[in-house]
Amino acid sequence: MLTKTPRDSFVEMTQMVLPSDTNALGTIFGGKIMSWVDIAGAIAAQRHARRNVVTVSMDQLHFRNPVKLGYTVRIRAQVAFVARTSMEVVVEIHAENPLSGEVTHTASASLTFVALDDHGRPTTVPGLIPETEEEKAAHEKAVSRRNRRLFEARKQAEK
Amino acid sequence: MLTKTPRDSFVEMTQMVLPSDTNALGTIFGGKIMSWVDIAGAIAAQRHARRNVVTVSMDQLHFRNPVKLGYTVRIRAQVAFVARTSMEVVVEIHAENPLSGEVTHTASASLTFVALDDHGRPTTVPGLIPETEEEKAAHEKAVSRRNRRLFEARKQAEK
Amino acid sequence: MLTKTPRDSFVEMTQMVLPSDTNALGTIFGGKIMSWVDIAGAIAAQRHARRNVVTVSMDQLHFRNPVKLGYTVRIRAQVAFVARTSMEVVVEIHAENPLSGEVTHTASASLTFVALDDHGRPTTVPGLIPETEEEKAAHEKAVSRRNRRLFEARKQAEK
Amino acid sequence: MLTKTPRDSFVEMTQMVLPSDTNALGTIFGGKIMSWVDIAGAIAAQRHARRNVVTVSMDQLHFRNPVKLGYTVRIRAQVAFVARTSMEVVVEIHAENPLSGEVTHTASASLTFVALDDHGRPTTVPGLIPETEEEKAAHEKAVSRRNRRLFEARKQAEK
Amino acid sequence: MLTKTPRDSFVEMTQMVLPSDTNALGTIFGGKIMSWVDIAGAIAAQRHARRNVVTVSMDQLHFRNPVKLGYTVRIRAQVAFVARTSMEVVVEIHAENPLSGEVTHTASASLTFVALDDHGRPTTVPGLIPETEEEKAAHEKAVSRRNRRLFEARKQAEK
Amino acid sequence: MLTKTPRDSFVEMTQMVLPSDTNALGTIFGGKIMSWVDIAGAIAAQRHARRNVVTVSMDQLHFRNPVKLGYTVRIRAQVAFVARTSMEVVVEIHAENPLSGEVTHTASASLTFVALDDHGRPTTVPGLIPETEEEKAAHEKAVSRRNRRLFEARKQAEK
Numbered sequence: 001m002l003t004k005t006p007r008d009s010f011v012e013m014t015q016m017v018l019p020s021d022t023n024a025l026g027t028i029f030g031g032k033i034m035s036w037v038d039i040a041g042a043i044a045a046q047r048h049a050r051r052n053v054v055t056v057s058m059d060q061l062h063f064r065n066p067v068k069l070g071y072t073v074r075i076r077a078q079v080a081f082v083a084r085t086s087m088e089v090v091v092e093i094h095a096e097n098p099l100s101g102e103v104t105h106t107a108s109a110s111l112t113f114v115a116l117d118d119h120g121r122p123t124t125v126p127g128l129i130p131e132t133e134e135e136k137a138a139h140e141k142a143v144s145r146r147n148r149r150l151f152e153a154r155k156q157a158e159k
Numbered sequence: 160m161l162t163k164t165p166r167d168s169f170v171e172m173t174q175m176v177l178p179s180d181t182n183a184l185g186t187i188f189g190g191k192i193m194s195w196v197d198i199a200g201a202i203a204a205q206r207h208a209r210r211n212v213v214t215v216s217m218d219q220l221h222f223r224n225p226v227k228l229g230y231t232v233r234i235r236a237q238v239a240f241v242a243r244t245s246m247e248v249v250v251e252i253h254a255e256n257p258l259s260g261e262v263t264h265t266a267s268a269s270l271t272f273v274a275l276d277d278h279g280r281p282t283t284v285p286g287l288i289p290e291t292e293e294e295k296a297a298h299e300k301a302v303s304r305r306n307r308r309l310f311e312a313r314k315q316a317e318k
Numbered sequence: 319m320l321t322k323t324p325r326d327s328f329v330e331m332t333q334m335v336l337p338s339d340t341n342a343l344g345t346i347f348g349g350k351i352m353s354w355v356d357i358a359g360a361i362a363a364q365r366h367a368r369r370n371v372v373t374v375s376m377d378q379l380h381f382r383n384p385v386k387l388g389y390t391v392r393i394r395a396q397v398a399f400v401a402r403t404s405m406e407v408v409v410e411i412h413a414e415n416p417l418s419g420e421v422t423h424t425a426s427a428s429l430t431f432v433a434l435d436d437h438g439r440p441t442t443v444p445g446l447i448p449e450t451e452e453e454k455a456a457h458e459k460a461v462s463r464r465n466r467r468l469f470e471a472r473k474q475a476e477k
Numbered sequence: 478m479l480t481k482t483p484r485d486s487f488v489e490m491t492q493m494v495l496p497s498d499t500n501a502l503g504t505i506f507g508g509k510i511m512s513w514v515d516i517a518g519a520i521a522a523q524r525h526a527r528r529n530v531v532t533v534s535m536d537q538l539h540f541r542n543p544v545k546l547g548y549t550v551r552i553r554a555q556v557a558f559v560a561r562t563s564m565e566v567v568v569e570i571h572a573e574n575p576l577s578g579e580v581t582h583t584a585s586a587s588l589t590f591v592a593l594d595d596h597g598r599p600t601t602v603p604g605l606i607p608e609t610e611e612e613k614a615a616h617e618k619a620v621s622r623r624n625r626r627l628f629e630a631r632k633q634a635e636k
Numbered sequence: 637m638l639t640k641t642p643r644d645s646f647v648e649m650t651q652m653v654l655p656s657d658t659n660a661l662g663t664i665f666g667g668k669i670m671s672w673v674d675i676a677g678a679i680a681a682q683r684h685a686r687r688n689v690v691t692v693s694m695d696q697l698h699f700r701n702p703v704k705l706g707y708t709v710r711i712r713a714q715v716a717f718v719a720r721t722s723m724e725v726v727v728e729i730h731a732e733n734p735l736s737g738e739v740t741h742t743a744s745a746s747l748t749f750v751a752l753d754d755h756g757r758p759t760t761v762p763g764l765i766p767e768t769e770e771e772k773a774a775h776e777k778a779v780s781r782r783n784r785r786l787f788e789a790r791k792q793a794e795k
Numbered sequence: 796m797l798t799k800t801p802r803d804s805f806v807e808m809t810q811m812v813l814p815s816d817t818n819a820l821g822t823i824f825g826g827k828i829m830s831w832v833d834i835a836g837a838i839a840a841q842r843h844a845r846r847n848v849v850t851v852s853m854d855q856l857h858f859r860n861p862v863k864l865g866y867t868v869r870i871r872a873q874v875a876f877v878a879r880t881s882m883e884v885v886v887e888i889h890a891e892n893p894l895s896g897e898v899t900h901t902a903s904a905s906l907t908f909v910a911l912d913d914h915g916r917p918t919t920v921p922g923l924i925p926e927t928e929e930e931k932a933a934h935e936k937a938v939s940r941r942n943r944r945l946f947e948a949r950k951q952a953e954k
Contacts, residue, residue, distance in 0.1 A: 011867075014808045016834050020338035020656035023201075024388030025279070030214030030270075031197025038190025039811050042182075043867050046893040052182075052865075055189030055222060060308075062216040070660030070847075072806075072838050098841040111189075120184070149219075170390075172332045175357050179497035179815035183865030198334050202390050205416040211388075229370075229501030231329075231361050257364040338656035341519075341529075342706030343597070348532030348588075349515025356508025360500075370500075373507030375539040378626075381532060429507075438502070467537075488708075491649040493675050497815035516652050520708050523734040529706075547688075547819030549647075549679050575682040659837075659847075661915070666850030666906075667833025674826025678818075688818075691825030691858060696944075698852040747825075756820070785855075 003127035006135045009048040009079040009089075013040045017071045028067040033093060034058070036075055037109050041089040044077040045113035048087055049125040053113040056086060059145060065095065065104045072096040073106070080135075081142035085122035086114045088142045110145060162286035165294045168207040168238040168248075172199045176230045187226040192252060193217070195234055196268050200248040203236040204272035207246055208284040212272040215245060218304060224254065224263045231255040232265070239294075240301035244281035245273045247301045269304060321445035324453045327365040327397040327407075331358045335389045346385040351411060352376070354393055355427050359407040362395040363431035366405055367443040371431040374404060377463060383413065383422045390414040391424070398453075399460035403440035404432045406460045428463060480604035483612045486525040486556040486566075490517045494548045505544040510570060511535070513552055514586050518566040521554040522590035525564055526602040530590040533563060536622060542572065542581040549573040550583070557612075558619035562599035563591045565619045587622060639763035642771045645683040645715040645725075649676045653707045664703040669729060670694070672711055673745050677725040680713040681749035684723055685761040689749040692722065695781060701731065701740045708732040709742070716771075717778035721758035722750045724778045746781060798922035801930045804842040804874040804884075808835045812866045823862040828888060829853070831870055832904050836884040839872040840908035843882055844920040848908040851881065854940060860890065860899045867891040868901070875930075876937030880917035881909045883937045905940060 013036060021032045038055055045053040067073060074094045081088040093106040117123035130139040172195060180191045197214055204212040226232060233253045240247040252265040276282035289298040331354060339350045356373055363371040385391060392412045399406040411424040435441035448457040490513060498509045515532055522530040544550060551571045558565040570583040594600035607616040649672060657668045674691055681689040703709060710730045717724040729742040753759035766775040808831060816827045833850055840848040862868060869889045876883040888901040912918035925934040 011809050012807045013810070014806050014835070014838060016659075016838060018656070019658055019660070020336070022337055023334075024337070025211055025213075025275070027213060029194065029197055029201075030217065031194030034193035034197065034217070035188065035190030038188055038193065040809070042188075043809060043811055043893075046867070047896070050894055050896055052184055052894075054184075054186060054225065057219065057221040058189065058193070058217070060216065060218050063214060066213065072841070098838075099845055099847075101842070101845055116184070170332050171330045173329050173358070173361060174331070175361060175500075177497070178499055178501070179813070181814055182811075183814070199332070202332060202334060202416075205390070206419070209417055209419055211417075231364070257361075258368055258370075260365070260368055338654070340655055341652075342655070343529055343531075343593070345531060347512065347515055347519075348535065349512030352511035352515065352535070353506065353508030356506055356511065360506075370502050372502075372504060372543065373540055375537065376507065376511070376535070378534065378536050380534040384531065434502070488650050489648045490651070491647050491676070491679060493679055493818075495815070496817055496819070517650070520650060520652055520734075523708070524737070527735055527737055529735075549682070575679075576686055576688075578683070578686055661847055661849075661911070663849060665830065665833055665837075666853065667830030670829035670833065670853070671824065671826030674824055674829065678824075688820055690820075690822060690861065693855065693857040694825065694829070694853070696852065696854050699850055702849065752820070 003129050004048055005129055005131050006078045006080060006138070007131070009044040011040055011043045011047065011077050013075040015073045017067060017069055017073060019069060022069050026069045030063055033067070033073070033106065034061070036073065037091050037093065038111065040075045040077040041091055041111040042113060044079055044089045045087045045115070048079045048082070048128070049115035051115035051117070051123060051125070053115050056112045056114050059110040061107055061109045063107050065106055067095040067106055070098055072098055079128060080110070080138040081146065082125055082128045084124055086112050087125060088112050088146065090138050090142065110142065162288050163207055164288055164290050165237045165239060165297070166290070168203040170199055170202045170206065170236050172234040174232045176226060176228055176232060178228060181228045185228045189222055192226070192232070192265065193220070195232065196250050196252065197270065199234045199236040200250055200270040201272060203238055203248045204246045204274070207238045207241065207287070208274035210274035210276070210282060210284070212274050215271045215273050218269040220266055220268045222266050224265055226254040226265055229257055231257055238287060239269070239297040240305065241284055241287045243283055245271055246284060247271050247305065249297050249301065269301065321447050322366055323447055323449050324396045324398060324456070325449070327362040329358055329361045329365065329395050331393040333391045333393070335385060335387055335391060337387060340387045344387045348381055351385070351391070351424065352379070354391065355409050355411065356429065358393045358395040359409055359429040360431060362397055362407045363405045363433070366397045366400065366446070367433035369433040369435070369441060369443070371433050374430045374432050377428040379425055379427045381425050383424055385413040385424055388416055390416055397446060398428070398456040399464065400443055400446040402442055404430055405443060406430050406464065408456050408460065428460065480606050481525055482606055482608050483555045483557060483615070484608070486521040488517055488520045488524065488554050490552040492550045494544060494546055494550060496546060499546045503546045507540055510544070510550070510583065511538070513550065514568050514570065515588065517552045517554040518568055518588040519590060521556055521566045522564045522592070525556045525559065525605070526592035528592040528594065528600060528602070530592050533589045533591050536587040538584050538586045540584050542583055544572040544583055547575055549575055556605060557587070557615040558623065559602055559605040561601055563589050564602060565589050565623065567615050567619065587619065639765050640684055641765055641767050642714045642716060642774070643767070645680040647676055647679045647683065647713050649711040651709045653703060653705055653709060655705060658705045662705045666699055669703070669709070669742065670697070672709065673727050673729065674747065676711045676713040677727055677747040678749060680715055680725045681723045681751070684715045684718065684764070685751035687751040687753065687759060687761070689751050692748045692750050695746040697743050697745045699743050701742055703731040703742055706734055708734055715764060716746070716774040717782065718761055718764045720760055722748050723761060724748050724782065726774050726778065746778065798924050799843055800924055800926050801873045801875060801933070802926070804839040806835055806838045806842065806872050808870040810868045812862060812864055812868060814864060817864045821864045825858055828862070828868070828901065829856070831868065832886050832888065833906065835870045835872040836886055836906040837908060839874055839884045840882045840910070843874045843877070843923070844910035846910040846912070846918060846920070848910050851907045851909050854905040856902055856904045858902050860901055862890040862901055865893055867893055874923060875905070875933040876941065877920055877923045879919055881907055882920060883907050883941065885933055885937065905937065
């Protein structure tokens with residue numbers, strides 16, 4: 001099975017914040033952004049695995065700036081790390097004021113997806129070779145997030 | 160300003176998984192669940208603060224079991240901890256197979272919301288008095304999650 | 319086949335009124351509430367029958383108070399009466415102003431669902447044993463609504 | 478204030494049943510039809526009153542035939558009776574199998590709307606002059622439905 | 637195979653412009669109208685062919701007047717011309733101000749659909765006999781649009 | 796007023812085809828693609844003008860290959876030509892089979908948007924300087940499309 005680079009899975013999604021995406025205050029729902037993030041992440045994971053994928057987990061997500069009605073939201077996702085059957089995808093979310101052009105950082109997210117075979121069972125995915133400095137840094141961060149998750153899961157289990 | 164109990168903010172939301180909520184495999188999108196979780200959490204935070212609220216962050220979320228087309232999803236949310244202007248809401252998500260009645264645990268989530276005054280600025284919220292053993296345990300866990308978040312934010316800042 | 323109590327089928331659904339649910343006046347569409355009522359009712363009927371169900375009829379529905387953008391809507395449904403293959407579900411709808419906490423009665427509804435077997439044909443459902451005083455009163459009202467419906471259907475047929 | 482005929486308010490709405498309108502069985506939700514009925518009825522009431530309108534009540538609705546994915550639904554609505562500030566709209570719903578062309582009667586509904594002035598208060602609407610035999614029959618039926626509703630409301634109040 | 641008239645395929649769709657259909661300015665998205673036009677056109681093509689159909693092309697579409705939140709949109713579609721397996725449908729879109737009753741022409745569109753057999757392959761459709769003067773004029777215009785499209789396609793191919 | 800390059804307005808949107816986007820055959824609605832194209836085009840026009848924009852027209856659009864449930868759709872839009880208050884945006888749509896990775900050309904579109912000032916009146920937009928060979932070719936094609944449109948509009952008017 002061949003290996004791939006993070007760039008091979010890169011996806012860019014752009015959305016306009018419509019009235020149906022906003023709450024009574026005219027700002028977007030956190031949950032709406034999460035649902036775009038989940039889809040962008042799944043597309044990146046599918047591009048890496050060329051398999052159907054399911055979301056297994058989403059790491060902590062912190063909204064830094066409000067996103068308003070009419071703003072443009074840009075979501076960039078890319079696989080940062082792979083284990084045997086799972087992939088961690090890093091997602092960056094920015095929002096653009098359409099009138100001023102000002103772009104602000106909305107949130108960063110990291111999600112884990114598992115690849116499924118035709119019977120819905122986890123299946124192996126291609127290896128990942130980070131190439132650029134940025135990709136290597138993202139890979140290292142993903143490894144340490146994974147280690148912390150495994151460590152905490154073990155602590156939970158020992159209780 | 161009066162204080163409230165976690166129970167005062169309790170909300171139960173039930174949803175049916177419709178075709179428009181599912182992917183090509185007939186299982187629900189993680190992002191769809193996240194958007195229900197965000198709304199249920201916001202309702203709980205509003206019930207505590209009696210203010211408009213915005214989502215500030217969502218802690219790690221892990222999907223334990225797949226949720227399929229036609230299943231019933233039950234989401235329960237309740238404020239577990241409050242700081243001056245923010246509230247941490249704990250959310251439990253279960254799914255029910257409508258034919259067998261089997262109920263499985265889908266995920267647990269914890270979200271932070273900030274209360275806003277009429278000018279959109281953070282505003283103080285009532286205090287929280289956990290009463291039952293369960294509420295006290297949830298409160299303690301929320302405190303330690305908050306401490307870890309503050310600790311990590313400080314580490315980030317020092318870099 | 320075992321019998322069940324009305325409580326066994328109880329479902330509580332909570333929804334937030336979003337901009338996409340409202341008309342040009344900022345109040346919710348009657349039709350939106352009806353679609354929530356239909357889903358909550360179907361979940362209750364499924365819990366009783368553990369079968370797929372279809373909506374057969376909805377009794378008169380009267381909206382008592384307007385429900386506005388940002389309000390929280392609480393829908394409670396429970397089977398009140400069963401015939402051989404059909405179930406009558408009673409639904410209570412209340413709305414909550416999120417800032418004042420004031421709760422008003424929006425409407426009461428009563429719907430009939432039929433249980434379907436795997437071939438889509440009507441199939442028998444478990445018996446219903448109302449236990450509390452409230453459940454017994456709901457049962458009696460459902461019986462008299464049913465009698466009136468049958469009476470009117472006969473009058474129609476005789477014309 | 479001028480008077481109008483039922484025909485002046487006539488509206489025909491056609492919808493295609495899409496996957497997002499159906500349940501896990503591939504048949505449309507009763508609630509989805511109700512929401513189309515509510516909108517078609519509101520358009521008819523607006524055409525009569527040339528005012529914003531709100532749904533006040535929906536009379537009993539009985540689904541006669543299942544409507545499936547891909548079917549075409551035709552909804553026809555027309556004001557049948559007016560009181561000082563309210564209008565009763567009669568709605569006929571038919572479904573068409575797109576491949577065979579067979580058309581079946583899905584349901585009949587009757588809804589009451591109230592016209593609102595610019596301050597959201599009930600306001601008078603034009604009178605209604607039924608012209609054709611069909612319109613006169615619909616008008617009479619609406620009057621007797623209204624009388625029954627008023628009679629039952631009085632009985633309720635006297636208890 | 638029998639022939640049909642344009643009138644046999646006629647469809648009228650009425651929609652109310654809801655907040656979820658509008659942009660930040662309170663006017664409807666062009667894309668929303670296009671999606672209604674596509675569905676109305678598909679229903680007309682299905683009524684002619686009594687087959688599943690897919691959209692092949694949409695001719696130039698020009699929006700003449702803005703359509704606002706709360707307006708009623710009326711879409712009328714009818715087959716104007718048929719080739720062996722394809723049908724050209726002409727669609728007229730008008731918008732109505734619900735308070736003044738003023739109706740304005742929004743756009744005219746012409747779409748081509750292909751009929752598919754049970755294996756998803758193009759299949760022959762009934763012939764079309766335009767009867768009224770209007771239908772004959774629409775037929776002639778459709779023929780000349782088709783000739784221009786074929787001419788331009790040939791020019792493209794020769795490059 | 797400064798000038799801009801076509802690249803300044805470039806937008807890439809990626810969407811996954813969900814069950815709610817498809818018809819009974821499991822292929823996407825033409826109208827759904829049109830609505831994505833309209834939004835992507837509007838974002839490009841907004842980036843050029845830094846003003847609110849409305850869709851004025853859409854040129855002929857031809858769907859070359861079916862797009863199925865689960866496919867990924869990539870939409871790229873960029874301003875190709877500007878007049879005083881209007882902008883022509885060229886949009887390229889491709890679809891990707893998520894399992895095989897095969898990418899096919901779905902359609903090309905060209906839309907015209909008008910920039911609006913704060914009172915909703917047309918307002919001047921920055922000039923456009925095409926730089927690359929590709930941008931110059933797109934600009935020329937847009938000019939000839941515009942000339943043809945003006946020519947045809949004049950012919951219409953003379954009749």
